[in-house]
Amino acid sequence: MFNTSSPLLIDGEHLYGNRRFETIDPATGAVLGEAADAAASDLDHAITAAHRAFEESGWATDLDRRTRCLRQLREALTRHAEELRELTIAEAGAPRFLTYGAQLDAPVADLGWFADLAQEYEWERDLGRAAPMGMASDRRVVREPVGVVGAITPWNFPHQINLAKLGPALAAGNTIVLKAAPDTPWCAAALGLLIKDETDIPPGVVNIITGAGHALGAQLCADPRVGLISFTGSTATGRAIMRTAAETLKKVFLELGGKSAFIVLDDADLKSACSYAAFAACTHAGQGCAITTRLLVPRDGYAEAVQITAHTMKKIGVGDPNDDRTVCGPVISAGQRDRIEGYLELAVKEGGGFATGGGRPAGRDRGFWIEPTLITGLANESRTAREEIFGPVLVILPHDGDDDAVRLANDSPYGLSGAVHGGDLDRARAVARRLRTGTVSVNGGVWYSADVPFGGYKQSGTGREMGVAGFEEYLETKSIAEGV
Structure with a gap:
């Protein structure tokens, strides 16, 4: 199923485009096949779809729908685990034993944890009544999704990192544009195939882009319709992302290098x-x-x-x-x-x-x-x-x-x-x-x-992935006061 087609997923449709690039088996150097090579216009289409889905689909406010769809995705990935396992070994060069852990099985199971967290999370907290400056007010704090998330992921653990961003972002009510690494496009495309064909995730909520180069990542970071960039990769690229994102003052999560x-x-x-x-x-x-x-x-x-x-x-x-x-x-x-x-x-x-x-x-x-x-x-x-x-x-x-x-x-x-x-x-x-x-x-x-926050100090990044802390990276905080 997965190694014969590798389309983009944009606005709920599989799109192949006119451009293709090769994906390579690192163990042999042989060409495995081809993947869709997205153009700047494809990415713009994906961002437009994600923005419209956030504003119009009701995804952001329908918690039951979100958690049901996340569990559907986990079940679909589990059904196709053996196909995905072979794909991951071939494209990422991952040792087979690792696919039973962090390379595949573990991140798939983690989607259920984020669905459970979203259902149990305290989305609204009552701060009670106070009278600042003599004006009685009832106060509460509300947590809401950021909006459109731009996720940029590397090749080394493609399923783990793709799902570690997609799971909490969707559970929090965001829509997402996932820009996958050029070295592992099939792993990302397989996710898109399952989302469209085996889940009820609405069109535009998840968009998956593959491409041979890195210019699309810069375009995603610069677009003002994107509210948050979630990036895993090198420290040098992380610095470039911070500089680009600063122009629109969007939120940035960076999980970077280590020694x-x-x-x-x-x-x-x-x-x-x-x-x-x-x-x-x-x-x-x-x-x-x-x-x-x-x-x-x-x-x-x-x-x-x-x-x-x-x-x-x-x-x-x-x-x-x-x-x-x-x-x-x-x-x-x-x-x-x-x-x-x-x-x-x-x-x-x-x-x-x-x-x-x-x-x-x-x-x-x-x-x-x-x-x-x-x-x-x-x-x-x-x-x-x-x-x-x-x-x-x-x-x-x-x-x-x-x-x-x-x-x-x-x-x-x-x-x-x-x-x-x-x-x-x-x-x-x-x-x-x-x-x-x-x-x-x-x-x-x-x-x-899934429940342990992961991230670094110093030049290893900003923010946390996984755990409650990672989930909250994808939320905004709104304070509401009502006069009484």
């Missing part, structure tokens, strides 16, 4: 902690903004930590994403592979070395592959240790105790995520609380869940 630290305390099980850090860095070829890519270990155990981590990363290796055992598949594109290789060259220039990896794996002449790589011998001030690489690359650094580990972890322009492993739980908790990051895992704890 997250994995701290191993001196009372931790070194083998267990370093093996866990190696696994995390290799998962989905390191293509996750919240993946921990700096490993901070006690100086006295540095040599042993290097040995353990390198052994684990080498053992993980790379593999066919279709294989249930694969942890590290391909990177998404030739361009991304070249970017990672540029950082590997830089690491050597900065005085670093490779305990394992450092290039392309043998026997992988087709597709876009990078070996799991452990970089040693660098300082935290090096560019390789400070900049987001977005590949299966881990930098290992020594620390001199808890205070030094916290200092090194926080000495970063980013603040998205982090991890702490230690034997004394209270001590590990204390270190976690000192990290200037939006999420922290302690001793392997998993923070990913």
Whole structure:
């Protein structure tokens, strides 16, 4: 169903347009097929449809309809889960095991949580009667949808991020224009097919745009009819979005980059902690903004930590994403592979070395592959240790105790995520609380869940996605006072 057509969804209709572009299997480099390449006029049509649907369809005020449609969408996605699974493996290069979690099954299930939240949410709160300046008034606070949401999403976890924006935005009563990443257009188009064919979501409420370039994103940010931009992607693009959105003073949610630290305390099980850090860095070829890519270990155990981590990363290796055992598949594109290789060259220039990896794996002449790589011998001030690489690359650094580990972890322009492993739980908790990051895992704890807010400090973004906080990003606050 999904890999034979990939139309746009605009105003409740599947539109193919006159322009097409290719989508590529990152594991083989082969062309999978074509997707609709939207023009500026298509995006304008989508924004017009979303604006009209917000004003005229009754979607914004009909809570029961919204929650029913969200559950319909969850059920439709669940019915087609196996087709979507194969599509995601082929187009995103996602390891099969991840599709049973954050790459597919988990975000689909999360739609039900947002439907439940919308039904239980306190949309209106009575502040009671007061007499400011001697004038008796009954006051209440009302929460209302923003209007048209422009969502711009990346390729690394296409279903998770598309649904993490669409779910709360729709539950809150907004309409949406989703501009999907050029590398994963079929994943977005599949969502559009199901919305039109298997739900009662009104025309114009959801519009899905795919395109080969990035100019459409700038157009979406600049349009005054769009009330909020929700963006996940690089920090550099996030800055550009803020500048563009400032012209119309629209709300902006940004979930951006990271260079997250994995701290191993001196009372931790070194083998267990370093093996866990190696696994995390290799998962989905390191293509996750919240993946921990700096490993901070006690100086006295540095040599042993290097040995353990390198052994684990080498053992993980790379593999066919279709294989249930694969942890590290391909990177998404030739361009991304070249970017990672540029950082590997830089690491050597900065005085670093490779305990394992450092290039392309043998026997992988087709597709876009990078070996799991452990970089040693660098300082935290090096560019390789400070900049987001977005590949299966881990930098290992020594620390001199808890205070030094916290200092090194926080000495970063980013603040998205982090991890702490230690034997004394209270001590590990204390270190976690000192990290200037939006999420922290302690001793392997998993923070990913529909009810947990996700986002970062500093240059890792503004606002939160998921949880009640993420839902409220899509709401405005209105205060009403009535004279008595």
